Amino acid sequence: MKDRQVEVVAGGHAVARVSGALLVVAHRGAAPLTPASPAALALTDLAELVREAQRHRPDGPGALVAREATRWLMKRAERISPGVPIDFGIVSPAEHGGLAVFLHGAITAVLAGDGGVELLRGSDAAFTVDRVAPVPARAAALFADDAHGRVPDLPAAPGIGSLVEGVAQAGGAILWTDAALAETAPAGRGAEPAPVPTARIDREPRAYAPTERDLAPATGAQEQVPGRTETQASTSMLDSVEEQHPDRHAAHTLAGTNPAPRPDPDLQRRLEATAKATALTVKVLGFKCARAHPSDPRSAFCTVCGMPVDQTQALIEVVRPPLGMLVLDDGMTYMLAADAVLGRDPEHSDAAQRGLVPLKVDDASGGMSRAHAEIRLVNWDVTVVDRGSTNGTRTRLPGYRDWVRLNPGQPMILVPGAEVMLGNRVLRFEPIAPPPFGG
Incomplete structure (x- = not known):
C-alpha cells in the first residue's frame, strides 16, 4: 500500500498519508484551516495513532487502528472539539490482505472495482463503520461529505499528482491500484511487474505536527511525472515482515x-x-464525569474517557454509552x-x-x-x-x-x-x- 499512487483532490479538509494509510479529517466551519484547527489537531493525533499501530502490527495494522481510533473517539475527541463531533476516516492495510476501512461521521469510502463502485458511509452507522474489504481492482478513496452528503466522482484515470507521505489540505484522497496505473502506462512500455514480497519494512519518518506549509492547498501536493520511479510498482498489499509484538x-x-x-x-x-x-437510547442510573460523560457508578473512573469520577454525587438517569x-x-x-x-x-x-x-x-x-x-x-x-x-x-x-x-x-x-x-x-x-x- 505504501508503493501505490495516492492522489489528492481539491478541497478544504485535512488529509494525510502516514505509514501506508490514508486519513481524512473533515474541517467544518467558515474559518480557514490552520494548524490550530480541530481538524488539524485531530489529524495529528490520528497520524500518531496509525504510526504506533504500524510499529506494533507491521503485517497489517488495520484491526489495531480501528480499536485505538475507537478509544481515541471516546476519550480524546471531545477535548479537541467540545460539543462538535469530529468526522474522519482511515483506510489502512488489513492483516490477511485487503483494506481496513474505519469511518466516523460524514466521511465516505469509495471502493471502485471491475463490478462497479461500492460506497461505505460513516453517516449511515450508529457509531462507526469498521470493515475489511478486498482490495478493489481500480481504486479506494476517502472523501469528506459536503453539506448535502455528496462526494465527488472518481476520475476516469489517475492524474500525475502523488502524495508520498505527509499532510495536505484537500477534499479527499484516492489510492490507485496497479490495474488502474497499468492502463495509464506510457505507450510501448508495459507496466513493470511487481517484485516478490520481502520481509523488509522501510523505516518510517519521525512524527511531526502539521505546519502552515503542510496544510497548503492540494495543488501544492508533490507531483510525479508519468515516467515514474520504482515506487509505482506494488510490492504486494501487505508485505511479509518481522513478527508482530505479542498482545497481552x-x-x-x-x-x-x-x-x-x-x-x-x-x-x-x-x-x-x-x-x-x-x-444509545437506553437510559440507566449513573454518574457523570467532569466532561459530562455518562459513567458506571461502580467505577472510580469514567467508562468513556477514563478520568476519575466523583463518587459522592447523586445518581441520575443517563443515556448509556x-x-x-x-x-x-x-x-x-x-x-x-x-x-x-x-x-x-x-x-x-x-x-x-x-x-x-x-x-x-x-x-x-x-x-x-x-x-x-x-x-x-x-x-x-x-x-x-x-x-x-x-x-x-x-x-x-x-x-x-x-x-x-x-x-x-x-x-x-x-x-x-x-x-x-x-x-x-x-x-x-x-x-x-x-x-x-x-x-
Missing part, C-alpha cells in the same frame, strides 16, 4: 482456523441500520451498544425478529449454530447467554487456562479480557477506555 492476551487466545471472511456489503448495511435504530467492544480472532470488532445475537446465520432467528442485532460469524468447523449465543447489556454489565446450542458456548476469564461451558439460558457477566468460544471462533471482550485515564 495472545498467550492464551486460540485463533480460529478460518481465514477472515470476505465482507457481505448487504449484510453490513442491514447490521448498521439495525444498530442505528437501537443504539457503548460498554466495550468484541474483538474477533480475525481482528474484526463490534461496538457493544445494543443487544446482539451471534451465530453462523442469525438474521432469521427469533432473537433478530425481536430486535437484537444479528452478528454473523463464519465458521467452517460445523460446531456453531445458526443462532448460537446472545450478548445482552444489563444496566452497566455485558453478559453472554448460550441459546441452547448443540456444541455449547464456552468462556474463559483473563489469566485462566481452562474454558468453562455455560449452562443454556444462564447469563454470565463478561469482565474486560474475558474470551468467548463459539464453535471454532474466539471473541474477546475489551473496554473502550481501560482505567486509569484510558491507559
Whole structure:
C-alpha cells in the first residue's frame, strides 16, 4: 500500500498519508484551516495513532487502528472539539490482505472495482463503520461529505499528482491500484511487474505536527511525472515482515482456523441500520464525569474517557454509552451498544425478529449454530447467554487456562479480557477506555 499512487483532490479538509494509510479529517466551519484547527489537531493525533499501530502490527495494522481510533473517539475527541463531533476516516492495510476501512461521521469510502463502485458511509452507522474489504481492482478513496452528503466522482484515470507521505489540505484522497496505473502506462512500455514480497519494512519518518506549509492547498501536493520511479510498482498489499509484538492476551487466545471472511456489503448495511435504530437510547442510573460523560457508578473512573469520577454525587438517569467492544480472532470488532445475537446465520432467528442485532460469524468447523449465543447489556454489565446450542458456548476469564461451558439460558457477566468460544471462533471482550485515564 505504501508503493501505490495516492492522489489528492481539491478541497478544504485535512488529509494525510502516514505509514501506508490514508486519513481524512473533515474541517467544518467558515474559518480557514490552520494548524490550530480541530481538524488539524485531530489529524495529528490520528497520524500518531496509525504510526504506533504500524510499529506494533507491521503485517497489517488495520484491526489495531480501528480499536485505538475507537478509544481515541471516546476519550480524546471531545477535548479537541467540545460539543462538535469530529468526522474522519482511515483506510489502512488489513492483516490477511485487503483494506481496513474505519469511518466516523460524514466521511465516505469509495471502493471502485471491475463490478462497479461500492460506497461505505460513516453517516449511515450508529457509531462507526469498521470493515475489511478486498482490495478493489481500480481504486479506494476517502472523501469528506459536503453539506448535502455528496462526494465527488472518481476520475476516469489517475492524474500525475502523488502524495508520498505527509499532510495536505484537500477534499479527499484516492489510492490507485496497479490495474488502474497499468492502463495509464506510457505507450510501448508495459507496466513493470511487481517484485516478490520481502520481509523488509522501510523505516518510517519521525512524527511531526502539521505546519502552515503542510496544510497548503492540494495543488501544492508533490507531483510525479508519468515516467515514474520504482515506487509505482506494488510490492504486494501487505508485505511479509518481522513478527508482530505479542498482545497481552495472545498467550492464551486460540485463533480460529478460518481465514477472515470476505465482507457481505448487504449484510453490513442491514447490521448498521439495525444498530442505528437501537443504539444509545437506553437510559440507566449513573454518574457523570467532569466532561459530562455518562459513567458506571461502580467505577472510580469514567467508562468513556477514563478520568476519575466523583463518587459522592447523586445518581441520575443517563443515556448509556457503548460498554466495550468484541474483538474477533480475525481482528474484526463490534461496538457493544445494543443487544446482539451471534451465530453462523442469525438474521432469521427469533432473537433478530425481536430486535437484537444479528452478528454473523463464519465458521467452517460445523460446531456453531445458526443462532448460537446472545450478548445482552444489563444496566452497566455485558453478559453472554448460550441459546441452547448443540456444541455449547464456552468462556474463559483473563489469566485462566481452562474454558468453562455455560449452562443454556444462564447469563454470565463478561469482565474486560474475558474470551468467548463459539464453535471454532474466539471473541474477546475489551473496554473502550481501560482505567486509569484510558491507559
